[in-house]
């Protein structure tokens with residue numbers, strides 16, 4: 001073990017997670033994130049050893065269709081190309097028929113997840129969205145989302161996974177009856193990024209305390225939950241580590257965080273952060289490895305399309321999931337970065353010594369927890385999951 005890793009695990013700074021597993025200290029995590037290129041191989045080896053000890057030699061992915069229910073959003077994140085104001089080219093709220101058209105196409109291609117991505121509460125800012133919702137027959141975007149999740153659950157073989165932004169306790173409960181899992185990226189614990197000109201300037205739903213509150217409320221309700229961090233948006237290394245530790249703390253308390261996404265910022269044309277420097281590949285690998293050493297047992301995901309053409313190297317950082325990969329729809333959040341072809345993903349994963357397995361939007365170990373939320377979910381999960389909890393109809 002190299003001196004920095006040794007130091008992190010040393011008796012004086014011994015840290016144990018809730019299950020009694022030794023983890024690196026906050027100080028060691030910081031030093032490792034800041035370490036030079038010479039330290040990287042031993043850091044990656046340590047992360048791989050921890051993964052090998054606690055996880056099977058399986059890397060999972062969810063075969064999904066992307067359902068951008070509405071791209072109207074009341075926030076203005078500095079890196080976002082997804083959002084639109086009403087009347088802007090491409091502004092759109094999908095009709096139920098359009099949702100089912102995408103879902104049917106996904107069924108034909110062996111997909112098991114309908115990922116609902118949408119802007120946060122657009123009707124609070126835009127009268128046009130209030131009109132659209134009235135026309136569709138719903139009081140709010142969340143009422144409409146709930147109905148669309150239930151429709152997909154009842155009428156198709158896909159399972160919905162909504163990402164609607166901030167949710168109240170009541171809405172977490174309502175959506176948990178029509179979706180086996182849901183998500184909200186913490187992104188960061190940094191409040192500095194809410195300042196004028198920073199990434200979350202004019203993004204009221206990105207206040208870290210509000211997002212941590214939602215993740216905690218989901219924990220209290222035992223909802224299988226996806227969250228993660230967005231790195232390279234102006235956060236300090238301390239803030240990056242503290243964001244991971246905050247997620248781990250909530251999972252240790254409630255046991256509901258099914259995966260932690262480590263997503264790297266990519267600069268996008270036409271956004272306020274178009275000329276912001278992108279993360280160095282080694283920095284991403286270091287962050288993945290530190291995440292693995294901070295949360296050894298948890299599922300850690302990194303999106304392959306944001307690291308193309310070197311995405312297979314992300315496995316060296318100790319991840320065990322590729323996230324949602326679509327054979328059909330583009331990544332509407334990162335439309336310029338296509339998903340890897342699934343056969344290529346399989347080949348590269350196997351070359352690294354892992355089996356690629358299709359999972360449902362809810363991870364195998366959380367299927368039972370998800371099924372407890374409604375009879376409809378129990379019935380649908382019973383028909384979708386194989387005996388180990390992976391996708392039963394895997395293609």
Ligand code: SF4
Nearest residue numbers: 073075076077080083
């Ligand atoms: S990242 Fe999400 S919350 Fe921020 S502007 Fe885009 S759609 Fe809205």
